[in-house]
Amino acid sequence: MSQLDLARLQFAMTSIYHFLFVPVTIGLSSLTALLQTAWHRTGQGDYLRLTRFFGTLMVISIAVGVVTGLVQEFQFGMDWSAYSRTVGDVFGAPLAMEGLAAFFLESTFLGLWLFGWDRLPKRLHLATIWAVAAGGTLSAAFIMAANSWMQHPVGYALDASTGRPQLDDVWALFTNPVFLRGYLHVLLASLVTGAVVMLAVSAWQLRKGAAPDAFGASARLALVVLVPTLLLAMLVGSELGVTEGTYQPMKIAGAEAQWTTCQPCSFSLFQVGGGNNDQTPTKIIAVPHLLSLLATNHWNGKVLGLDQIQSQYRQQFGAGSYVPNIFVQYWSMRVMAYLAVLVLVVGLWGLWAIRRRTLALSHWFQRAAVWVVVLPFLMNTAGWLLTENGRQPWIVQGLQLTRDGVSPSVGTTTVAISILVFLVLYAALAVVAGVLMTRHARGGLAPGPAAADSPVPSLSY
Amino acid sequence: MALATFWFILTAVLWTGFFVLEGFDLGVGMLHTVVARDEAGRRAVINTIGPLWDGNEVWLIVAAAAMFAAFPAWYATMFSGFYLALVVLLVALIVRGVSFEFRGKIDSVRWRRTWDTLLTLGSFFVPLLTGIALGDLLHGVPIGQNEEFAGSFADLFPAYSVFTGITLVLLCLLHGATFITLKTTDQVRRRASLLARRLAPLTALAVLAFLPWTHSTAGKGVLPSIVQLMAVLAVLAATWLVVSGHEGWAFTATTFAMATSVLSLFVDLYPRVMVSSTDPAFSLTVNNSASGAYALKVMSVVAIVLFPVVLAYQGWTYHVFRRRVSSAQFQTAPEQQPGAGPGSSASGE
Numbered sequence: 001m002s003q004l005d006l007a008r009l010q011f012a013m014t015s016i017y018h019f020l021f022v023p024v025t026i027g028l029s030s031l032t033a034l035l036q037t038a039w040h041r042t043g044q045g046d047y048l049r050l051t052r053f054f055g056t057l058m059v060i061s062i063a064v065g066v067v068t069g070l071v072q073e074f075q076f077g078m079d080w081s082a083y084s085r086t087v088g089d090v091f092g093a094p095l096a097m098e099g100l101a102a103f104f105l106e107s108t109f110l111g112l113w114l115f116g117w118d119r120l121p122k123r124l125h126l127a128t129i130w131a132v133a134a135g136g137t138l139s140a141a142f143i144m145a146a147n148s149w150m151q152h153p154v155g156y157a158l159d160a161s162t163g164r165p166q167l168d169d170v171w172a173l174f175t176n177p178v179f180l181r182g183y184l185h186v187l188l189a190s191l192v193t194g195a196v197v198m199l200a201v202s203a204w205q206l207r208k209g210a211a212p213d214a215f216g217a218s219a220r221l222a223l224v225v226l227v228p229t230l231l232l233a234m235l236v237g238s239e240l241g242v243t244e245g246t247y248q249p250m251k252i253a254g255a256e257a258q259w260t261t262c263q264p265c266s267f268s269l270f271q272v273g274g275g276n277n278d279q280t281p282t283k284i285i286a287v288p289h290l291l292s293l294l295a296t297n298h299w300n301g302k303v304l305g306l307d308q309i310q311s312q313y314r315q316q317f318g319a320g321s322y323v324p325n326i327f328v329q330y331w332s333m334r335v336m337a338y339l340a341v342l343v344l345v346v347g348l349w350g351l352w353a354i355r356r357r358t359l360a361l362s363h364w365f366q367r368a369a370v371w372v373v374v375l376p377f378l379m380n381t382a383g384w385l386l387t388e389n390g391r392q393p394w395i396v397q398g399l400q401l402t403r404d405g406v407s408p409s410v411g412t413t414t415v416a417i418s419i420l421v422f423l424v425l426y427a428a429l430a431v432v433a434g435v436l437m438t439r440h441a442r443g444g445l446a447p448g449p450a451a452a453d454s455p456v457p458s459l460s461y
Numbered sequence: 462m463a464l465a466t467f468w469f470i471l472t473a474v475l476w477t478g479f480f481v482l483e484g485f486d487l488g489v490g491m492l493h494t495v496v497a498r499d500e501a502g503r504r505a506v507i508n509t510i511g512p513l514w515d516g517n518e519v520w521l522i523v524a525a526a527a528m529f530a531a532f533p534a535w536y537a538t539m540f541s542g543f544y545l546a547l548v549v550l551l552v553a554l555i556v557r558g559v560s561f562e563f564r565g566k567i568d569s570v571r572w573r574r575t576w577d578t579l580l581t582l583g584s585f586f587v588p589l590l591t592g593i594a595l596g597d598l599l600h601g602v603p604i605g606q607n608e609e610f611a612g613s614f615a616d617l618f619p620a621y622s623v624f625t626g627i628t629l630v631l632l633c634l635l636h637g638a639t640f641i642t643l644k645t646t647d648q649v650r651r652r653a654s655l656l657a658r659r660l661a662p663l664t665a666l667a668v669l670a671f672l673p674w675t676h677s678t679a680g681k682g683v684l685p686s687i688v689q690l691m692a693v694l695a696v697l698a699a700t701w702l703v704v705s706g707h708e709g710w711a712f713t714a715t716t717f718a719m720a721t722s723v724l725s726l727f728v729d730l731y732p733r734v735m736v737s738s739t740d741p742a743f744s745l746t747v748n749n750s751a752s753g754a755y756a757l758k759v760m761s762v763v764a765i766v767l768f769p770v771v772l773a774y775q776g777w778t779y780h781v782f783r784r785r786v787s788s789a790q791f792q793t794a795p796e797q798q799p800g801a802g803p804g805s806s807a808s809g810e
Contacts, residue, residue: 063562066515067555073525074547077540084540085608088533089752093760096530099523100767107519108775111512111782119781159753166753407541409610418548425552429559436566460791461504461511461565 004406006415007079010422012388014071016381017426021065021433023380026140026187027194028058029133033126034221040126046214048456049445054198054218055113055129056440056459062110064433071422079415083395083405090156090167091146098142106135117458140190141174141183148179150396151387152247165399178247181240182387188233189383193376195226196343199350201441203369210444212360219359219369223350230344234337237383238294244387245295245303248397250313250322251390252295253306254329257281263302265291270334275327317398324392332385339375339382346372464761465751468531469734471764473727475527476595479520480588480629480723481636481716486510486517488637490557490584491630494577496641496652501791503577507561509644509786514561516775518554521591530760534608534750535734542602542610543594546617550590557583585630592629595726596622600678601736604743608750611739621678625726628671631664632719639703639712646787654703657711661700668696668722679729688728692721 001009032055039047073095076084084091109131116125149155155172156165173179202219206212245252253259257271259279267290274281292301306323313322346368353359391397395405489510497503510517529536540547556579564576600621603612638660641653672689676682685693699714730736734750737743751757 060562060566063559066518067558070522070554071551073522073529074540074551076529077525077536078544078547079541081537081541081609084529085533085537088529088536089756092526092530092533092536092752093756096523096526096760097763099519099526100764100771103519103522104516104771104775108516108771108778111515112778115508115512116781167756167759170759407537407544408607409541410544414544417545421548421552425555429555432559432563436563440566461507461561 001412003410003412003415004403006412006419007406007410008402010079010415010419011075013419014068014075014422014426016384017430018065018068018072019380019384020377021061021068022136022140023186023190023193023376024061024197025058025065026133026136026190027192028054028061028197029129029136029194030191031194031198031221031225032058033129033133034225035218036126036129038221040122046211046217049211050214050218051129052459053440053445054201057197057201057437059110059114060433060437060440062106064429066107068426068429078418079407079410080395080405081407081409083400086164086400086405087396090153090165090173091149093167093170094142094146094149094173098139098146102135102139102142104135106132106139109135114459117456119458137187140186144183144186145173145176145179148176148182149173150394151182151244151391152176152178153396153399165396177243178240181236181243185233185236185240185383188229188236189376189380191225191229192233192343193380195222195229196373196376198222199226200370200373203366204441205444206360207363207366207370208442208444214445216360219350220354223347223354227344227347227351230340230347234340234344237336241294242297244390248390249304249309250306250324251329251387253304253309254324254326254390255333255386256291256295256303257326257330258291258303258305259307260305261302261308262305263292264289264300265295265303267291267294271330274330276323276325320393320401322393324389328385328389332382332389336379336382336386339379343372343375343379463747464754464757465531465747466732467761468527468751468757469727469731469747472524472527472531473724475520475524476727477720477723479517479524480591480632481719482517482520483514484588484629484633484719485636485640485712485715486514487584487588488633488635489641490580490637491634492637492641492653492656494581496638496645496656497649497788499788500573502649502788503573504565504791505645505649505786505788506641507564507580508791509641511561512778512782515558516778518558521554531752531757532734532745532747532750533752535745538604538608538610538745539594539598539735542604542612543597543617545614546590546594549586550594553583553586553590555583556580557587584633588629588633589626592626593618593622595629595723596625598735599675599726599730601738601744603739604735604737604745605739606743608743608745616738621674624667624671624674628664628667628722631660631667632715632722635660635664635699635703636712636715636719639699639708639715643708643712644785646785646789649788650785654706654708657703661703664718665696665700668692668718671722672725675726675729681729686725686728688721688725692718692725695721 032051035047035054036051039051109128113128113132116128153165154176155167155169157168159166198218199222202215202222205215206219241252256267257274258265266286266288268283269285271281271283289299291303292298295301295303310322349365350369353362353365393401395402489506493503493506497506560576560580560583564573597617600619602610602616605611635657638653638657642650642657645653672685672692676685676689695714695717699711699718702711702714732747733744734747735745
């Protein structure tokens with residue numbers, strides 16, 4: 001493998017890993033804040049115990065998310081120095097804002113929340129968990145603005161002497177249509193992830209028969225959040241597809257492995273074969289008009305084929321292939337969408353069980369709700385593969401090719417050593433964090449203080 | 462003042478803030494097994510920085526992000542050039558960060574020993590490697606005309622840079638020891654105080670050697686700058702205050718010693734940001750590596766609005782957690798422990 005391949009592999013590997021924890025953090029911090037608010041409003045001890053129980057899961061997730069985020073920040077310079085040198089003027093701004101506006105907020109108030117139980121007035125302490133949730137939500141906004149700029153660069157002008165993009169309209173970064181929909185989609189997906197984690201842990205506890213009142217309440221909260229956010233995430237995701245299709249037609253054509261231009265276009269549920277070297281896969285169960293609807297919002301919308309876009313791009317940007325990996329594109333889209341439907345089914349099942357008051361009794365539902373926990377992680381990963389693989393071979397759509405962004409001064413061996421180090425370290429971290437979170441999730445609730453107004457001891461290391 | 466210079470100052474302030482704040486919690490990480498022999502004592506020591514360390518570390522993240530945004534060429538050349546050293550730094554930061562969270566989660570002596578060791582090692586390598594990196598910026602590494610690093614791994618470790626790393630490790634140790642003295646009670650406090658007395662003269666000697674070496678490496682002659690004079694005064698004052706047992710003032714003095722030592726490096730670096738040892742003409746400077754005027758202007762507005770807010774709430778956090786932590790609080794029932802003294806549910810106003 002070349003330095004370019006290794007650098008891409010390292011970035012993919014570490015960012016997928018990082019994003020296992022980010023949505024849990026964002027989702028669980030909001031849900032934990034809701035639980036603490038419920039305690040604040042009702043004074044019921046169960047809500048306090050749940051707050052601390054899920055808060056501890058959130059903290060483990062934050063710890064791993066924060067430290068793996070450092071690797072992402074450093075990697076732009078380490079592996080992609082040509083990219084950083086070229087686009088830092090635009091791309092660096094949202095990253096610096098993220099640090100100032102979001103990271104300080106999240107980590108400072110996390111400390112206040114964890115250690116402030118007996119130091120802060122109750123109301124102020126409640127505000128600190130909301131500040132943590134706000135910090136995570138804000139940080140996603142800035143990083144999504146930066147990422148959306150790579151999908152659809154806006155708000156810049158090319159410098160006459162260096163040929164590099166220079167920021168000339170910062171608002172454009174935050175009104176970028178790809179950003180508006182992409183950010184909302186990521187936030188909703190994070191809430192879905194947090195809700196599914198909360199649901200699965202609650203279901204596990206209900207199966208054990210531990211604290212059925214408390215975990216019945218958290219399962220209900222999770223389900224009530226899960227179903228609408230998942231439906232919205234699907235809706236916004238589909239809108240995002242239309243938007244990206246406008247600016248990155250390869251991405252959408254690739255997701256259907258659509259080599260020739262079509263109108264109207266059907267959507268295949270499965271295909272056998274297919275890929276960059278097989279343009280005539282066997283498509284199984286083609287749903288008429290569905291691709292037209294998904295890609296253009298019109299019943300008879302026209303979708304450009306990969307071949308036609310390729311010849312357009314060749315005229316515009318010169319020789320070379322501009323087609324992303326079609327196999328990854330086609331299947332990541334389907335994994336994301338099909339698994340979302342599966343989660344939705346379990347969510348609706350849960351709502352139905354709530355209505356019938358059988359949540360604490362239905363063992364089948366509880367079993368399903370435990371296992372469903374792996375799905376959001378697969379969906380999130382597939383979603384990122386879809387959007388990042390679909391941008392290839394560009395690192396910034398239309399401005400710089402990925403192969404031109406790699407560090408000129410870094411050797412293949414160097415990147416290989418680094419991948420090896422992070423592989424070992426991340427595997428160990430995954431095991432430890434996984435074991436700790438599972439142990440904690442299975443452990444059950446700590447005994448809470450007897451009266452609602454008695455002081456709550458702080459958590460500590 | 463040109464905006465690029467303003468951002469150079471801001472970057473220097475962020476790095477300084479990182480060493481001043483994270484400096485003591487790195488010191489605490491290195492010293493926690495030395496000043497406390499039993500589990501209750503160690504937990505007390507770690508809990509003195511429990512609510513603070515994460516927010517302190519953000520200063521490093523923001524310093525790097527500020528370099529990326531304001532000086533893309535500096536960020537690109539430095540981070541790709543220092544690649545393998547940064548891998549080690551990242552490993553140290555990761556291991557250290559999770560060890561706070563993980564060590565108390567399983568009640569086993571071996572488990573805690575493992576994380577204690579990792580915390581100590583991580584806390585040692587972070588100031589050593591960041592110190593070497595800052596030393597490299599001033600000493601110079603091979604950089605060609607194309608602004609790219611053109612050296613080998615060994616080129617990252619000239620004597621001056623290694624000494625910068627060692628000086629920063631010592632400053633972190635002393636800063637950590639004065640912090641523990643100020644924030645704990647009884648035996649832990651006495652041990653930390655004793656340790657600070659031993660560390661202070663050694664650290665003072667290192668800083669007194671570091672300052673002229675920095676100045677001559679930068680080719681600025683023999684007359685020290687004002688910041689360097691302040692650093693000399695601060696480190697001497699710190700030694701005297703530590704030895705005479707003025708705990709609060711000693712910590713103030715180590716804070717100043719750390720801040721002025723780090724700043725003096727940046728003062729001598731200006732207007733360059735990364736010196737080329739190949740040819741001074743290839744050095745990266747504030748002007749040839751800065752972003753465009755518009756980007757700098759936008760970020761200046763953001764920084765001027767947000768930075769005071771950040772300082773306010775971080776300062777407030779320090780106020781909320783100003784009390785000493787005693788190992789007596791961790792003596793019994795290790796599962797649920799108060800992080801604070803008794804009866805203090807409304808002390809944060």
